[in-house]
């Protein structure tokens with residue numbers, strides 16, 4: 001059974017703007033899913049609906065079998081989130097902040113707070129005021145807050161925004177550890193394609209409120225029948241490729257083969273046509289190429 005199910009979400013804001021148009025997808029337990037899309041594609045609206053902060057016009061989100069719209073507190077008892085910028089009381093310490101924020105939901109466990117602060121590497125700064133924290137430390141405190149209720153599912157909205165490369169790497173390692181050590185299910189909303197490429201198993205690509213793709217992060221899968229050719233004999237190569245029923249992009253020199261032809265067969269045809277082949281490699285598209293292909297049409 002899916003841990004998180006987004007079913008037929010449609011949302012039109014009062015100003016008439018259609019933010020989501022019949023979007024559905026699901027996440028299995030222990031999966032890290034990246035939510036991708038240009039500015040305004042609808043990513044934050046999905047997170048807002050999933051957290052019960054935005055009401056959809058149609059559709060619903062279920063977490064561990066509970067509908068956020070019908071059984072809000074049961075559904076959200078399984079969720080931790082970093083949503084929009086984390087706000088802390090700067091005159092309090094990290095520890096005090098966690099305590100105050102937890103008490104708002106009527107729950108506090110010192111043992112658990114210690115465990116989580118250790119997990120996010122903040123144990124030695126827990127009793128310092130948050131005004132002395134770096135941006136990376138504030139993000140880790142936000143992560144500690146999200147992890148305190150021991151959620152099954154973590155929603156991360158642009159979690160590495162504003163972090164330096166070291167902070168991004170550190171954050172990525174924490175998140176991967178949460179999945180490997182605790183089997184946590186993680187929804188990551190990020191503009192950073194490289195982050196999604198390095199962390200996510202699958203992704204959903206949105207464009208103007210519509211789902212354009214749901215599936216594996218493309219660069220992790222070798223695409224069948226797509227090769228990259230290097231040759232000084234471009235004209236001859238183009239002819240041999242077209243005679244074989246394949247297609248070559250003249251700029252990138254990426255060759256897409258028809259179903260009936262495999263890579264070695266095409267290479268043989270090129271060589272037999274006296275094309276000097278310097279390189280013939282299966283092409284693994286980057287997530288950027290794939291993303292732009294899905295969103296720029």
Ligand SMILES: Nc1ncnc2c1ncn2[C@@H]1O[C@H](COP(=O)(O)OP(=O)(O)OP(=O)(O)O)[C@@H](O)[C@H]1O
Pocket residue numbers: 013014015017018019037038039040041042043044045046
């Ligand atoms: N409270 C609101 N009232 C009216 N329109 C809104 C509101 N929030 C978002 N929108 C609009 O809904 C659409 C989707 O916005 P959303 O914030 O979900 O996109 P996003 O993919 O998260 O964008 P970004 O990457 O810039 O954060 C946009 O056209 C946005 O202008």
